[in-house]
Amino acid sequence: MARTDPAVYPDRDSRQRQRDGKVARVAIIGTPRSGNCWLMHLLSRVYDVPALFPSVPANVDWARLPAECVLVLHWRFVGTGLKTRLAENGFRTIVLARHPLDVLISVLHHTLHYPKEDWLYNESGTEEPIRGASPCSTAFLDYATGPRGATLLSVSREWWSSPAVGRARYEELVRDPHVELMRLVTAIGIPCRRPVAEEVAGADLAGLRQLHPERKYHFWKGQPGLWRSLLPTREARLIAEAHPQVFAELDYDCDPDPNLDLRQADANWLQFMRLSLAEMDTQREGLRARLAPFEDIGPLALGVARSLRGLSLRYPRLSAAFKWSIRAGVTHTVPAPELEPT
Secondary structure (H helix, E strand, C coil), X not given: CCCCCCCCCCCHHHHHHHHHCCCXXXXXXXXXCCCHHHHHHHHHHHHCCCEEEEECHHHCCHHHCCCCEEEEECCCCCCCCHHHHHHHCCCEEEEEECCHHHHHHHHHHHHHHCCCCCHHHHCCXXXXXXXXXXXXXXXXXXXXXXXXHHHHHHHHHHHXXXXXXXXXXXXXXXXXXXXXXXXXHHXXXXXXXXXXXXXXXXXXXXXXXXHCHHHHHHCCCCCCCHHHHCCCHHHHHHHHHHCHHHHHHHCCCCCCCCCCCHHHHHHHHHHHHHHHHHHHHHHHXXXXXXXXXXXXXXHHHHHHHHHHHHHHHHCHHHHHHHHHHHHHHHHCCCCCCCCCCC
């Protein structure tokens, strides 16, 4: 019997929801490091549908998407036609905003662990120049005030004022995830299928790290206003003045801590880095312990490989015949090589 693909052949409940106009297809669009993954997880859980992270429209196979899903895209609004494409495919769109300075600090930390995310196909640059930099360094300030920083921040800004698009703020989601999630569910217009309180309780940072161990460093502090402990007044205002539209249209203030000086800001960042390095060391030691039983296999395999290599160089035709016998056992179509005369 041919296997049916649920992405193409929705189940009976999905077909009924389509008739009732209650199909849960939600697109979350926002600047990277704005809490997109967290919101995707929450909505996919309360609607009991798959969570997808294609990141860019080119990665979306529109014809074979699940009948219901929540997906995340980091893609601009202006000149892309993405809003129309989402509407044609039955998606309700939510744009997520986060304080621009918190976004940029989060990008900086993220780059330590994932230096090649290729967000927006590296439009206007990459994050490579800031890997290992500190928030007050020239490298980071150049990045944050330059075209690459502007490109990333433009995603949420461009979508924010679009009509027929739901809005959400990361800060509100952190402050009261239950209330904010219920507000979004009401705006989407589709009732929850799982208890919101239960899903919120299992979606804290520790829970998300457990669910995604391969991306555990993706979930860092999650603390609104963290930038105020890392960017003194001069540096914070330098970045804010480079992006006046972003701050104005998303309605965020640049209100740095007047008591934070450069020395303390650097000390705070170094403390965060020490904690990250200690966590990485713990993980590395755990991996080393798991691999310990296999340590003796490495030298043994290397010795065998070297011996076989030596034999193949000394007896090339014999080696060719041996390789042919292996391939012939699979295909039976490889002509036998000619051996040395005896």
